[in-house]
Amino acid sequence: EPEVTQTPSHQVTQMGQEVILRCVPISNHLYFYWYRQILGQKVEFLVSFYNNEISEKSEIFDDQFSVERPDGSNFTLKIRSTKLEDSAMYFCASNIAGVTYEQYFGPGTRLTVT
């Protein structure tokens, strides 16, 4: 069964460093998302992406964040200058839409900022 994959599974970085989290959505899906879950808290929406542009973003998704689909398969989230409060599990999701209504999630990348 097709699945969303994410790399790395765990990333440790120092405050102020840039990180890139990578996702490979399901191949025929058209809508892509990033969510994050700070330990013990709700899963929060960050950004949605369709047709090579951001379709919606939350207040959390400030200028430190950016997303890109550099080729036909990868979808990346970049955090330019990480802060301690960026430590969280980051989930990528994809959705075909129009045919099914489910968002399929990847296993997540645990980001630890020290």
Place this chain on the structure above:
Amino acid sequence: GEDVEQSLFLSVREGDSSVINCTYTDSSSTYLYWYKQEPGAGLQLLTYIFSNMDMKQDQRLTVLLNKKDKHLSLRIADTQTGDSAIYFCAESADSWGKLQFGAGTQVVVTP
């Protein structure tokens, strides 16, 4: 603003039924979902229901929706130890948009 609320914890004995409850505030919610998260794992879609439905059954899972009260529930029949996980209720206004999640209900199944 939109909000999704769930009770935080449920303990159930193996073989009994579990009922997890959720309330939401966004009247434009069109799709409502239940996701399962096992320890250290990602979010697994269990089931979803459209707002024009009252009930949906899928094997051991039954979803009930009371749109008037904005109340959603997930019933797991014959609960097993493998059902121990965090269950998240989520809603969205359209089929491709962002999901708004509740805080999750930790379900612990005891032998």
